[in-house]
Amino acid sequence: MNNELLKLYLVTGRYDFSDEEFLTIIEEACQNGVTSVQLREKELSTHDFYQLALKVKAVTARYDIPLIINDRLDICLAVDAEGLHIGDDELPVTVARRLLGSDKILGVSAKTLERSVEAQTEGADYLGVGAIFPTPTKESDVTPIATLKEITGSVALPVVAIGGIKLGNLSALTDSGITGISVVSEIMKAEDVPQTVKSLRQAVEAL
Numbered sequence: 780m781n782n783e784l785l786k787l788y789l790v791t792g793r794y795d796f797s798d799e800e801f802l803t804i805i806e807e808a809c810q811n812g813v814t815s816v817q818l819r820e821k822e823l824s825t826h827d828f829y830q831l832a833l834k835v836k837a838v839t840a841r842y843d844i845p846l847i848i849n850d851r852l853d854i855c856l857a858v859d860a861e862g863l864h865i866g867d868d869e870l871p872v873t874v875a876r877r878l879l880g881s882d883k884i885l886g887v888s889a890k891t892l893e894r895s896v897e898a899q900t901e902g903a904d905y906l907g908v909g910a911i912f913p914t915p916t917k918e919s920d921v922t923p924i925a926t927l928k929e930i931t932g933s934v935a936l937p938v939v940a941i942g943g944i945k946l947g948n949l950s951a952l953t954d955s956g957i958t959g960i961s962v963v964s965e966i967m968k969a970e971d972v973p974q975t976v977k978s979l980r981q982a983v984e985a986l
């Protein structure tokens with residue numbers, strides 16, 4: 780895959796936004812420097828997830844930004860999104876790859892070196908490693924930066940760091956070997972989405 784697409788990767792969070800507010804945040808993010816968008820919905824019915832994914836795809840397509848669907852291979856195929864992101868509780872990576880075909884992007888969450896190597900062998904295109912910092916967005920053990928470095932040093936796949944990443948702590952990722960960063964709350968809950976995205980993009984380019 781094109782590594783540039785992983786520079787600043789927005790993963791969505793629903794919070795209490797209306798569809799309109801939600802889509803506006805995604806659009807502002809697309810206009811100001813995110814390079815990929817992942818639609819992550821844990822509560823919606825299949826019907827509602829599908830309808831929302833269509834709306835998000837209409838936005839990302841306008842900016843030629845890839846849309847990655849979290850967990851749901853059926854939704855990914857149904858809306859012809861550019862890719863799928865899966866964690867440990869989903870289909871095995873080999874199976875997801877087989878069903879997706881070789882044209883779609885397949886991302887895998889990994890917390891350890893062992894899992895990272897396995898995901899690479901099984902056909903992942905990139906890894907999301909974290910949570911690097913503790914985060915209320917996802918209950919998860921923290922993956923230390925030392926482990927992140929071990930992964931980027933041993934695996935050929937591009938790696939995005941995720942989890943608790945903010946403008947204020949991003950510099951801790953200098954020289955960690957990552958291709959980019961992925962964030963939920965720092966963008967979704969930003970007071971000024973355009974400015975926050977611009978600043979994050981600048982900071983990640985300078986890592």
Ligand code: TPS
Pocket residue numbers: 788790817819849864866886887888889906907908909910913914915916917919939941942943944961962963964965
């Ligand atoms: C690319 N994941 C790990 S930590 C976290 C999530 C959703 C919360 C971040 O929120 N890598 C990718 N996509 C994923 N969905 C995951 C990993 C899983 P915040 O930025 O608010 O701390």
